[in-house]
Amino acid sequence: MNGRSRYRMMAGLTVLDTLPEGFLDCSPRDLHRLFSGPTIIELPGRRQPPLFVSVLLHGNEDSGLEAVQRVLRARAGHTLARGLVLLIGNVAAAREGVRRLTGQPDYNRVWPGTLDHIGTPEAKAMAQAHELMLSRPVFAAIDLHNNTGLNPHYSVVCSLDARTLHLATLFTRTAVWFAGMPGTQTASLAGKLPAIAAECGQPGTPANAAAAARLVESALDLGDFPDHPVRHQDLDLYHTMALVRVRPEVSMSFGGDRAELRLDPALDHMNFRELEAGACFGETGHPMPLDIVDEAGRNVSSDFFSTEGGALRLRREAMPAMLTCDERIVRQDCLCYLMERVPTHALPPGAVS
Numbered sequence: 001m002n003g004r005s006r007y008r009m010m011a012g013l014t015v016l017d018t019l020p021e022g023f024l025d026c027s028p029r030d031l032h033r034l035f036s037g038p039t040i041i042e043l044p045g046r047r048q049p050p051l052f053v054s055v056l057l058h059g060n061e062d063s064g065l066e067a068v069q070r071v072l073r074a075r076a077g078h079t080l081a082r083g084l085v086l087l088i089g090n091v092a093a094a095r096e097g098v099r100r101l102t103g104q105p106d107y108n109r110v111w112p113g114t115l116d117h118i119g120t121p122e123a124k125a126m127a128q129a130h131e132l133m134l135s136r137p138v139f140a141a142i143d144l145h146n147n148t149g150l151n152p153h154y155s156v157v158c159s160l161d162a163r164t165l166h167l168a169t170l171f172t173r174t175a176v177w178f179a180g181m182p183g184t185q186t187a188s189l190a191g192k193l194p195a196i197a198a199e200c201g202q203p204g205t206p207a208n209a210a211a212a213a214r215l216v217e218s219a220l221d222l223g224d225f226p227d228h229p230v231r232h233q234d235l236d237l238y239h240t241m242a243l244v245r246v247r248p249e250v251s252m253s254f255g256g257d258r259a260e261l262r263l264d265p266a267l268d269h270m271n272f273r274e275l276e277a278g279a280c281f282g283e284t285g286h287p288m289p290l291d292i293v294d295e296a297g298r299n300v301s302s303d304f305f306s307t308e309g310g311a312l313r314l315r316r317e318a319m320p321a322m323l324t325c326d327e328r329i330v331r332q333d334c335l336c337y338l339m340e341r342v343p344t345h346a347l348p349p350g351a352v353s
């Protein structure tokens, strides 16, 4: 079995129709020996259309790769229940064990719809993957991720149609509706096919890879999506209200005593907890150390936090997600998202009953 003998190269994106030798046991750091860059592998199955699964859009998030390796090892010598199109994302960052290389755009911010990275090689490669997925029927799309704080497993959805919500409940009952940060894969596919990003907890944890593998197996085994709406008791759906960043010029620490913003070192324990107004995130001498934008990109910092008396406190009820105590991630990505529960009556008709 040698996929390299039968590959098609599109500018920036390699497309193979078999697994390269050694793939099933390859570590993320060694993938560069098999792949020169982002690569799609199309595998046959008994049913069509295929399931699209992407892994390692963030190079340090290894659960997705381990999950597909588990699924494919378990099916070795057998045809898959459904065709599978696998995207291996940021091979160069995976080699270094980082989310993205310095100077490289984020592979989950460069999909069609991106505003900041138009014309970059990464945007061109992901646009090719996107075009390939939309040029023919695809059953569903699952983008496998890890995150750094203490988070439960949850899905991110950018559309509230019943098929997308059914796909989300294959993973877990917790889903976050995110109208979409420009350039994410899930946002770029939403409305065109059922698409979720599955946030599988922290990397390097076999249980998280196992959960991701169960999701992929369930989706491969699913004959069709049910016609009926998702039952409301099967789904806890939250909506993102705002994205929270630390202002780049503000020095920060987790529990240190010198920085302008001293965050609670156990902040990530607040993830997915519905917090009351007044919940304290840390101490600061700065009038507003955070930069908070809503989904329309408006600055809403003072709607969500106050700094009276040097305490950084929530001004209103909110539930944080993806809070991390890793300063590098805070600087590269964000401190957290703030969410609220979506009431059933706010959902489109036919999605949830």
Ligand SMILES: [Zn+2]
Pocket: 057, 058, 061, 108, 145, 146
């Ligand atoms: Zn990720």
